[in-house]
Amino acid sequence: MDQKECKLSAVMRDKVGKGSARLLRKNGQIPAIIYGNMSDPKPIALSAKDISKRLYSKNFMTTILTLDIGKELVHVIPKDYQLDPVSDILIHADFLQVSEGSTVTVHVPVRFINENKSPGIKQGGKLNVVCHEVSLLCPANNIPDSITVDLNDLKIGDSIHMEDIRLPEKTSSMSQLNITIATIVAPISGS
Known part of the structure; x- marks a missing residue:
């Protein structure tokens, strides 16, 4: 998986929901979810600065991202994201996990x-x-x-x-x- 690949650090989230998402954003992180590849959805958090920089770069929605989640490297592609309706700041992202041979x-x-x-x-x-x-x-x-x-x-x-x-x-x-x-x-x- 080397075509247009970018590496970002992420951490697993223990808590999900509105309150924990607000706390993450207040601390400079963005809540996100990884789904697909026949595994359970994984709630994660990413650096708001790093993921926002990628979001506003060219071809964000068609770029394979490698997420470094502790000891695991996960290849994902962005599938959706939400922006704050007033400030236009990224508030959440959804990623689809992909593997070699995935379409x-x-x-x-x-x-x-x-x-x-x-x-x-x-x-x-x-x-x-x-x-x-x-x-x-x-x-x-x-x-x-x-x-x-x-x-x-x-x-x-x-x-x-x-x-x-x-x-x-x-x-x-x-x-x-x-x-x-x-x-x-x-x-x-x-x-």
Whole structure:
């Protein structure tokens, strides 16, 4: 599990619930839970500073994290997190434990290339992005940073669908194959 891997320290939590979670946050820690891999959920606490730094870095939700929990190293991928509705500060995280050979469902951003080579855009058309990210099922150790869509030959009125996108090996779409990713739309004429 070496692709996009990051190591963080964590400790097991004895107590769960609202009161203990508040106390953890007051002491600079974030309550979290690890589930999956056919084991019981494990309540843990992480340094608020360390996990927040990872949260606001690129590709947090598609990065394998190695949690050092005492004498145990656990490979996880973030599955959900909660932010305080007022301060926007991280208050809780959920992690899915993964192992070698695991497959995971992730949301991966869509990246567009060759906009300047698209005949439709050269004629004044605009790129209308319908899906900014796609849901993929892929090996945990081979999560793509993004999915690339080439706009090289697109004309006004053309569209790209999920079925048109070439995915990495052993990766499949969890979205419908006929879902529209982007279209080239005609320029709006002024009156």
